[in-house]
Amino acid sequence: MKEGVTKSVATDILPWRVVQRVWRYGQIGGGIEAFESKKKKNCGHKKLSFNPDAIKDVPLRQRRTLRDLANALHMSKTTLFRRLKEGRFRRHTNAIKFTLTEDNMKARVQFCIQMLDSQSIPDEPTFKSLYNIVYIDEKWFYRTKPDKNYYLSLDEPNPRRNVKSKNFIDKVMFLAAKARPRFDEYGECTFDGKIGIFPFTYWEAAKRSSRNRERGTMELKAMTSITRDIIRNYLIEKVLPAIKHKWPNEERGLPIFIQQDNAKTHIAVDDPAFLSVAQEDGWDIRLTCQPPNSPDLNVLDLGFFAALQSLFQKSSPSNIEEIETNVIKAYEEYPADRSNHVFLTLQGCMREIMLAKGGQHYAIPHMKKRSLERNGQLPIRLQCDKQIYLDAVDFINT
Structure with missing residues (x-):
C-alpha cells in the first residue's frame, strides 16, 4: 500500500487505525478470502420439503x-x-371463453386461411398486410369504476367518490373505426389509420328546471338503446365519409373492407342503403363479418380497446360531455406505432387459431415487437408454417 492511502480512506465513522488493521488482516489471510464468513455453509433452519x-x-x-x-x-x-x-409454481388469471361449436371452429380456421396471401401459399404461407381492412366495433365507456386504486400519504384522507347508484353509473357507447397505419421507408407515419370514434349521444332540451340549469337548456344525453337503423345511419353518415376523407389518395379505387362482428344490431353485408353510398364516386367499400364468437379476430377487441380504456381512466370525467371529450382525446393521442403492433398480434393469433384447429385456448404470441422495431427488423407480415396450413385445410375438409 502506498503511503497515505489508509488516511485518505479513513473517515469519521471508520478510524484510520481500523483501516490499517483490516488491511493487515487481509494481507495475512491471503486477500479477500480472509473476510468470508466463518459460519458453516448449511446452517440454520432446513427448508420444508415441497413437491x-x-x-x-x-x-x-x-x-x-x-x-x-x-x-x-x-x-x-x-x-x-x-x-x-422462488418460482416453484405459478399464479394464473383465468379468463372465461366462448363455447365454440364445430361449425364455429371451422369458420374461424377458414377465416384465417382467407387472410393468407394466395400467392405465397404453395411455398411459404404468409398473411396479408391487412392495409385495406377497417375494423369497427362498439364499446361502453363508464364515467368511473366501482373500485379504483390510489397511492396516498399516511396522513392524507381517503378520496370521496359518489354516484347515485353503483348499478347505473353514467356511460356512453362509442363506435370506433380503425385501419392499419402506414409508415414510409424512414419510419415516419404517413397515415395513422384512425378513421374515427363516434359517440352515441344526442342533444335534448331540459324538460324542467332544477338548481343546475333552467328549463329548455340543451343537455347532452347518451343513447341507451342502439338499434340497427342507428348503426346504419352512423355507418353512412359518419364512418363512410371519414374513410373517404382520410384514406390515402394513392389507394383510392382499390377494395376496402369494413369488418364487423355478428351483433344483431349490425346491418347485413348487402344492405342496399349502405352499398349505394359505399360505391359512390368510384369508391369500392364493402362490408364483411368476422366469424361468430371471435373477438380475437378484431384488432379493437384484441388490444386497442383495452389500451384506450387505460388512457381514458387516467382522466376523471364528471358528466356525459366530459366522457365524450376524454374518450376522443385518448383515441387521438394513442400512438400509431403501438396500434401497428396490434395488427401483428392479430396475425400471430390467426396462426395460433389454425394450429389449435379453431380453438380459443391458446396463449397470445409475443415476439418482442418493440425490440424488433428499434433494430429496424419489425416485419409487416408474419409467415405461417406450411404444415400448420396443410393441417388446417385438412381440418376444414374433414
Whole structure:
C-alpha cells in the first residue's frame, strides 16, 4: 500500500487505525478470502420439503387463494408464498371463453386461411398486410369504476367518490373505426389509420328546471338503446365519409373492407342503403363479418380497446360531455406505432387459431415487437408454417 492511502480512506465513522488493521488482516489471510464468513455453509433452519406435483392433485376450486391451497397441502401459507416467489409454481388469471361449436371452429380456421396471401401459399404461407381492412366495433365507456386504486400519504384522507347508484353509473357507447397505419421507408407515419370514434349521444332540451340549469337548456344525453337503423345511419353518415376523407389518395379505387362482428344490431353485408353510398364516386367499400364468437379476430377487441380504456381512466370525467371529450382525446393521442403492433398480434393469433384447429385456448404470441422495431427488423407480415396450413385445410375438409 502506498503511503497515505489508509488516511485518505479513513473517515469519521471508520478510524484510520481500523483501516490499517483490516488491511493487515487481509494481507495475512491471503486477500479477500480472509473476510468470508466463518459460519458453516448449511446452517440454520432446513427448508420444508415441497413437491410442486402435489398441487395437481388438489381440485381447482381449492386453488383460488394461497390460504386454501396451503390448507389443502397441509403446510403454512407463508412457506407456500416463499415457494411461489422462488418460482416453484405459478399464479394464473383465468379468463372465461366462448363455447365454440364445430361449425364455429371451422369458420374461424377458414377465416384465417382467407387472410393468407394466395400467392405465397404453395411455398411459404404468409398473411396479408391487412392495409385495406377497417375494423369497427362498439364499446361502453363508464364515467368511473366501482373500485379504483390510489397511492396516498399516511396522513392524507381517503378520496370521496359518489354516484347515485353503483348499478347505473353514467356511460356512453362509442363506435370506433380503425385501419392499419402506414409508415414510409424512414419510419415516419404517413397515415395513422384512425378513421374515427363516434359517440352515441344526442342533444335534448331540459324538460324542467332544477338548481343546475333552467328549463329548455340543451343537455347532452347518451343513447341507451342502439338499434340497427342507428348503426346504419352512423355507418353512412359518419364512418363512410371519414374513410373517404382520410384514406390515402394513392389507394383510392382499390377494395376496402369494413369488418364487423355478428351483433344483431349490425346491418347485413348487402344492405342496399349502405352499398349505394359505399360505391359512390368510384369508391369500392364493402362490408364483411368476422366469424361468430371471435373477438380475437378484431384488432379493437384484441388490444386497442383495452389500451384506450387505460388512457381514458387516467382522466376523471364528471358528466356525459366530459366522457365524450376524454374518450376522443385518448383515441387521438394513442400512438400509431403501438396500434401497428396490434395488427401483428392479430396475425400471430390467426396462426395460433389454425394450429389449435379453431380453438380459443391458446396463449397470445409475443415476439418482442418493440425490440424488433428499434433494430429496424419489425416485419409487416408474419409467415405461417406450411404444415400448420396443410393441417388446417385438412381440418376444414374433414
